[in-house]
Amino acid sequence: MAAIEVRHLYKRFEQKGVTVEALSDINLTVEQGDIYGIIGMSGAGKSTLVRCLNFLEKPTEGQVLIEGQELGALTEKELRGQRSDIAMIFQNFNLLMQKSVLDNVCFPMQIQGKKKKEARERARELLKTVGLSEKEKAYPAQLSGGQRQRVAIARALASDPKILLCDEATSALDPQTTASILSLLKEINEKLGITIVIITHQMSVIREICSHVAIIEHGVLVEDGLVEDIFSHPKSKAAKELILRDQPGNNNAPLANAVQERMQGDKKIRIVFSENSAFEPVIANMILQFKTPVNILRADTKNVGGVAKGEMILGLPEDRHLQVDIEEYLKEKGLAVEEVTEDVE
Numbered sequence: 001m002a003a004i005e006v007r008h009l010y011k012r013f014e015q016k017g018v019t020v021e022a023l024s025d026i027n028l029t030v031e032q033g034d035i036y037g038i039i040g041m042s043g044a045g046k047s048t049l050v051r052c053l054n055f056l057e058k059p060t061e062g063q064v065l066i067e068g069q070e071l072g073a074l075t076e077k078e079l080r081g082q083r084s085d086i087a088m089i090f091q092n093f094n095l096l097m098q099k100s101v102l103d104n105v106c107f108p109m110q111i112q113g114k115k116k117k118e119a120r121e122r123a124r125e126l127l128k129t130v131g132l133s134e135k136e137k138a139y140p141a142q143l144s145g146g147q148r149q150r151v152a153i154a155r156a157l158a159s160d161p162k163i164l165l166c167d168e169a170t171s172a173l174d175p176q177t178t179a180s181i182l183s184l185l186k187e188i189n190e191k192l193g194i195t196i197v198i199i200t201h202q203m204s205v206i207r208e209i210c211s212h213v214a215i216i217e218h219g220v221l222v223e224d225g226l227v228e229d230i231f232s233h234p235k236s237k238a239a240k241e242l243i244l245r246d247q248p249g250n251n252n253a254p255l256a257n258a259v260q261e262r263m264q265g266d267k268k269i270r271i272v273f274s275e276n277s278a279f280e281p282v283i284a285n286m287i288l289q290f291k292t293p294v295n296i297l298r299a300d301t302k303n304v305g306g307v308a309k310g311e312m313i314l315g316l317p318e319d320r321h322l323q324v325d326i327e328e329y330l331k332e333k334g335l336a337v338e339e340v341t342e343d344v345e
């Protein structure tokens with residue numbers, strides 16, 4: 001049975017007589033044990049979707065099923081019970097600033113009626129899981145962003161959830177801290193078998209740990225599937241743009257613009273390798289065979305679900321026949337080849 005199933009979900013907001021359709025006919029399935037990413041640009045509807053998954057936001061139409069149970073069919077009391085299976089962490093951690101780390105983790109257990117001693121024992125175990133045993137007496141203000149998110153994760157695990165929803169949980173963190181939090185989430189997924197849903201606007205987060213991804217654009221799910229497949233053969237414009245943005249130096253606007261300018265005009269293709277080391281001989285042999293230079297516009301290696309993938313964007317010579325021959329040559333060598341037509345903002 002699927003952990004989460006979303007069927008024909010719509011969410012509309014009424015604001016001063018104007019209707020905003022934040023989500024439109026969303027269908028998706030998250031299997032047990034998946035790490036499922038939901039990605040989209042700002043305003044795409046990601047937060048609204050994740051809030052619909054635990055009915056913090058009630059869908060206008062459609063169904064959400066958690067382990068086969070339709071949330072819309074539950075009474076408020078039943079819904080509260082079901083919600084304890086779904087924990088959530090946020091970008092701004094939402095910790096209780098007047099309480100110590102240990103008391104923050106104990107808090108949901110005390111609300112559930114657990115005895116103080118038991119709650120403390122469990123909280124200490126959880127703090128060990130997230131690598132913060134030495135900080136139990138500290139207060140959130142004394143912790144770094146990454147440490148605060150670890151406390152939030154320990155607190156989320158205190159209710160023994162089956163599903164963990166992460167809403168931009170690493171967006172406020174630097175790249176190194178992001179990597180350590182993502183690897184903690186992966187460990188939790190593998191060791192505790194918790195299904196994880198990650199909401200993000202960063203493709204790097206998706207390829208780092210997600211098995212599946214859904215891409216949302218203007219409230220519509222435009223593409224979903226295995227991360228590796230979407231990374232290798234993106235179909236939607238939104239997926240292609242998100243992958244292109246996921247480049248080292250993409251925060252550097254002048255550099256991005258310079259690359260963009262160089263990329264205008266030429267025919268551009270994108271090629272993907274599973275073994276990045278294989279790039280060099282293929283490109284070198286191709287240049288020897290066709291006796292023409294190609295413009296390497298971008299080349300880097302990315303870690304997609306633990307597999308090193310080489311990616312390269314080539315600007316081809318103007319000669320149309322040569323373009324066809326080069327593409328054929330690369331395909332014969334077993335490379336995924338596709339034309340790059342979209343602009344990078």
Ligand SMILES: Nc1ncnc2c1ncn2[C@@H]1O[C@H](COP(=O)(O)OP(=O)(O)OP(=O)(O)O)[C@@H](O)[C@H]1O
Nearest residue numbers: 013015020022040041042043044045046047048049
């Ligand atoms: N309570 C609300 N009332 C009215 N409109 C809303 C409400 N919540 C969200 N919206 C609108 O729904 C759309 C989707 O918003 P949402 O916050 O889900 O997007 P998002 O993808 O999470 O964006 P971001 O990454 O910037 O947080 C936006 O147009 C937003 O203005």
